[in-house]
Each structure stands twice: as C-alpha cells, then as structure tokens.
Amino acid sequence: MALQSLDIARRSATTTPAPGARQTTEVAKLIDVSTCIGCKACQVACMEWNDLRDEVGNCVGVYDNPADLTDKTWTVMRFAEVEQGGRLEWLIRKDGCMHCADPGCLKACPAPGAIIQYANGIVDFHQENCIGCGYCVTGCPFNIPRISKEDSKAYKCSLCSDRVAVGQAPACVKTCPTGAIMFGSKEQMKEHADKRIRDLKSRGFANAGLYDPQGVGGTHVMYVLHHVDKPQLYSDLPKDPAISPLVSLWKGMAKPLASLALGAVALGSLFHYVMKGPNEVSKESEREAEKEESQ
Amino acid sequence: MIRDPKDLQRYTPQERANHWVVGISFILLALSGLAFFHPAFYPLTYLFGGGTWARILHPYIGVFMAFFAVLMYLRFWRLNVMTKTDKEWLDRIGEMVDGNDHNMPEQGKYNGGQKAMFWALTVCVVLLTISGVLIWRAQFSPPIGLVRFGAVVHAVAGVVMIALIFVHVYAAIWTKGTIRAMWYGTVTRAWARQHHRAWYRETTGK
Numbered sequence: 476m477a478l479q480s481l482d483i484a485r486r487s488a489t490t491t492p493a494p495g496a497r498q499t500t501e502v503a504k505l506i507d508v509s510t511c512i513g514c515k516a517c518q519v520a521c522m523e524w525n526d527l528r529d530e531v532g533n534c535v536g537v538y539d540n541p542a543d544l545t546d547k548t549w550t551v552m553r554f555a556e557v558e559q560g561g562r563l564e565w566l567i568r569k570d571g572c573m574h575c576a577d578p579g580c581l582k583a584c585p586a587p588g589a590i591i592q593y594a595n596g597i598v599d600f601h602q603e604n605c606i607g608c609g610y611c612v613t614g615c616p617f618n619i620p621r622i623s624k625e626d627s628k629a630y631k632c633s634l635c636s637d638r639v640a641v642g643q644a645p646a647c648v649k650t651c652p653t654g655a656i657m658f659g660s661k662e663q664m665k666e667h668a669d670k671r672i673r674d675l676k677s678r679g680f681a682n683a684g685l686y687d688p689q690g691v692g693g694t695h696v697m698y699v700l701h702h703v704d705k706p707q708l709y710s711d712l713p714k715d716p717a718i719s720p721l722v723s724l725w726k727g728m729a730k731p732l733a734s735l736a737l738g739a740v741a742l743g744s745l746f747h748y749v750m751k752g753p754n755e756v757s758k759e760s761e762r763e764a765e766k767e768e769s770q
Numbered sequence: 771m772i773r774d775p776k777d778l779q780r781y782t783p784q785e786r787a788n789h790w791v792v793g794i795s796f797i798l799l800a801l802s803g804l805a806f807f808h809p810a811f812y813p814l815t816y817l818f819g820g821g822t823w824a825r826i827l828h829p830y831i832g833v834f835m836a837f838f839a840v841l842m843y844l845r846f847w848r849l850n851v852m853t854k855t856d857k858e859w860l861d862r863i864g865e866m867v868d869g870n871d872h873n874m875p876e877q878g879k880y881n882g883g884q885k886a887m888f889w890a891l892t893v894c895v896v897l898l899t900i901s902g903v904l905i906w907r908a909q910f911s912p913p914i915g916l917v918r919f920g921a922v923v924h925a926v927a928g929v930v931m932i933a934l935i936f937v938h939v940y941a942a943i944w945t946k947g948t949i950r951a952m953w954y955g956t957v958t959r960a961w962a963r964q965h966h967r968a969w970y971r972e973t974t975g976k
Contacts (some may be wrong), residue, residue, distance in 0.1 A: 488809040585806040586821050606821035608806065613917050622907060659882070689779030721918040725925055730808045733929045740933045744940035751869040754945040760964040767976040768776060768959060 482594040486596045488586035500595040503661040506569050507671055507699040511655040511717030513552050513567040517647035521550050523646035524646035530669045545622035546630040568709040572619045572632035579718040582726050583614025596695035599636045602628040615715040671699045688715030777956035778973050787950055795835035800932050802828040804838050829906045836899040849879050856882030876967040887938055894931035897923055
C-alpha cells in the first residue's frame with residue numbers, strides 16, 4: 476500500500492477498481508495570479524527539490540525562461556502583456572500540471588500503473604512503468620507532459636507527492652515569497668480563493684474568479700484570475716478544457732466492444748466450420764477434372 | 771518436392787515469399803498493437819520483451835510491412851479489379867456462406883469476396899500507415915488535433931484489419947485444398963475447376 480496520504484484512487488490501463496475503503500482529504504494548490512510577481516523562485520524550488528537540472532537555454536526575447544516545459548522543467552512562469560480596458564496588464568501565470576480530477580493523460584495511457592491518481596487528487600507519473608508512447612501527451616487538454624529525448628519517459632509536475640505524503644507543502648508553495656502559491660485541502664483553498672476574489676472585485680476587477688474547470692471534473696491546481704471570463708489572456712490557458720471527444724472515442728466503450736467483436740468473428744468462424752462443415756472439392760468436380768485431363 | 775505434374779501453378783515463389791513476409795509482419799503488428807489497444811491484451815507486450823520494446827518495435831515493423839504490402843499490391847491489383855460477375859457473386863454471398871455454391875457464377879483467379887477483401891485490406895494498410903506516422907511520437911510531432919485523429923483512425927483500422935484477416939485465414943481453412951497454394955504454390959485441377967472455373971479454363975484450355 477502506498478503511504479497513507481497517497482492511497483491510489485485510479486491507475487492507468489487498469490480495469491478493476493482500486494482499493495477504496497479509506498478516504499483521504501482532497502488537496503489543492505491555489506495559484507493567485509494577482510499576487511504573483513514573476514520572480515521564478517517556484518521554478519528554482521522545483522528544480523532543487525526534484526533534483527532537476529535542465530540545459531541552460533537562450534534568451535528568446537521575453538521573460539519566459541526556459542521558454543517551455545520540458546522533461547526536466549516541470550513548471551514555468553508564462554508572461555503575457557495584454558491590454559484590458561485601455562490599460563496594459565502584465566499577466567504572469569505559473570504553468571504546470573493541473574492535476575485534473577478526470578485526467579486525460581491517465582485515460583489515454585496504455586501502460587498499467589504508469590499514471591496514478593492518488594485519493595488526495597494528485598496525478599503522478601511512475602516512470603518505471605512508462606513505455607514512452609506519448610499517449611499521455613495526446614490525452615492531456617493542457618499540453619503538459621513532456622517525453623524525454625534521452626530516456627523516452629514522460630515527465631511532469633508531481634505536485635511534490637513525496638512531500639505531500641509526509642505532510643509537507645509542495646516545494647514551490649514553500650518558497651513563494653509573496654504567498655501567491657498556497658496549498659491545503661481543496662475546500663480550504665476554495666474558501667481562500669473566495670476572499671481573494673472579493674478583494675479583487677472591490678478593486679475593480681469585476682470578472683475576477685476561480686479557475687477550477689469542471690470540464691475535467693475540477694483540478695487540484697487552481698488559479699485566482701483577474702479575468703476568469705478570459706483565461707486565454709493568460710498565455711492561452713484553455714477556456715473550457717475537457718478531454719477531447721476524439722480521445723474519449725479512442726479510449727471509451729468502443730474498445731471493449733471492438734475486442735468482443737473480434738472474439739465474435741473468431742468464434743463465429745469456428746462455429747461456422749462446425750455447423751456447415753468444410754468447403755471440400757466435390758467428388759463430381761474431381762471426376763470431371765480427371766475426365767477433362769485425359770481428353 | 772514430389773508434386774503432381776498435373777497440378778496448376780497458382781502462386782510463384784516470389785509471390786508466396788512476399789505474402790508471408792507481409793503475413794508474419796502483420797501477426798507481429800497485431801499482437802503488439804492489441805497490447806496498446808486495451809489493457810486486457812497488455813500481457814502480449816511480453817512477447818516482445820516488455821512494454822517499452824513493444825512500443826519501440828511496433829512502428830518499425832509497420833514501416834517494413836507497409837513496404838512489402840505495396841510490393842504485393844503492385845503484384846496483384848490488376849487481378850483484383852471488380853467485374854460484373856464479381857458483383858453478382860457478392861450478391862449471392864449468403865448462399866456461399868450457407869455452404870451451397872451451386873448457383874455461384876463462374877469465377878476467374880479471384881472471386882468477388884477475395885477481391886473485396888483485397889481492396890478492404892489495401893484501404894486498411896493505407897490508413898494504418900498514414901495514421902501510424904501521425905502517432906509515432908519518437909519520430910514525429912504533428913499538431914495535437916492530427917495526433918488525436920490519427921489515434922482514432924489507427925485503432926479503428928487496426929480492429930477492422932484484424933477482423934478481415936480472421937475472415938481471410940478462416941476462408942482459407944474452410945475451403946479445403948487452398949492453403950497449399952500459399953505454401954508451395956499449386957492447387958489440384960479439381961479444386962480450380964470447382965472454385966475458379968474461368969481461371970481453370972484459361973489455364974488448362976479445357
């Protein structure tokens with residue numbers, strides 16, 4: 476059994492229920508975009524705690540550095556300059572895995588136990604079971620998992636499942652100097668977000684709100700946004716993320732039904748043979764052919 | 771090497787070798803592909819040295835099969851052009867399956883069912899090859915929408931092709947005296963006369 480706070484709720488490519496007698500509290504990380512200063516301390520803390528050292532890249536002309544998530548960079552700050560109501564706004568979003576309640580990666584994964592959802596809501600990759608097919612990338616509505624070019628395994632934010640298991644907050648939360656990243660039970664985080672949203676509304680951000688998209692069953696990483704009606708402003712945060720209907724079709728009921736259909740074709744053939752008998756060359760044909768040969 | 775000199779040559783050694791290269795690759799592809807299709811089949815990855823090896827090998831075997839499938843297509847497509855008689859044969863396929871071939875129209879080298887199988891398999895190989903390239907993460911990274919579409923097409927075409935091959939194999943088992951044509955190339959005159967009368971006349975001049 477996993478650590479107490481890490482009871483397994485769901486396991487990739489597994490069709491039987493996970494042990495579910497014990498209940499644990501759902502956790503969540505709350506990222507208050509309105510109080511983030513873009514210092515990237517969270518990126519550093521993530522590297523440090525998880526022992527990740529990505530290649531030093533190049534400046535691409537914007538503050539985003541590294542420019543994208545990689546197998547060795549599990550979180551990046553994305554900087555967007557947008558005009559809202561005639562004012563320039565600098566919207567900085569810490570990007571990384573959202574830990575969906577209904578994870579597209581887990582749904583798509585064909586390798587048993589390569590992706591685990593814990594009872595507390597954390598979605599974790601177990602690289603020792605990963606076969607490197609990249610189906611998780613295909614399934615994710617947020618474009619988060621990255622396949623390593625060196626070992627072909629998929630990587631992403633683990634929400635510091637190892638720290639959470641022993642009652643610690645994730646490394647990025649621990650290090651955030653403005654308290655823009657918080658961690659606790661999902662309930663607590665929602666309550667805290669409510670307070671922040673009331674404050675933002677009183678300061679003129681009429682559309683401030685919580686980003687906890689229901690299309691993926693809610694997430695265990697949530698954002699407080701000044702413009703929750705336009706999440707696209709925040710470096711293309713999807714408006715209504717959901718598992719693509721193509722992925723649902725690909726991984727849904729069609730597959731067990733198709734497997735049964737294949738079995739039916741095979742069994743149907745067997746029973747056809749048993750009931751109709753083989754299609755043999757008739758004695759008449761043999762006689763006729765012999766006759767024609769000798770002519 | 772003892773053969774009846776009166777037997778009719780149905781396949782050349784090259785044709786038979788080509789068929790079996792494609793056939794063996796297909797079996798390997800179906801086994802490794804099913805492993806990723808549904809968790810119930812995942813243990814099939816052990817035949818390939820584990821999940822990661824199955825994932826690495828499957829697309830290369832696919833490219834290999836696609837190449838030999840094209841060669842086989844070039845060898846056989848002319849013989850598989852549908853004619854009016856073939857359509858008539860297909861209209862009566864129910865009687866054939868029921869085990870009564872007395873009213874079936876005379877057939878050339880291939881009957882309507884075999885031709886339909888040829889074209890259905892051709893479409894499957896084309897779809898599987900193109901969609902397979904789209905979802906080959908280790909080599910390509912097309913836009914995500916295309917990858918998702920490719921995944922669905924690959925799964926559907928894969929299942930259809932496995933089902934078609936079941937039918938193909940069963941038809942060969944059901945029709946006695948057929949499999950030897952693909953093993954060592956010949957069939958008996960009586961077999962040809964019964965199942966492919968027009969081809970029999972053409973080859974023997976009777």
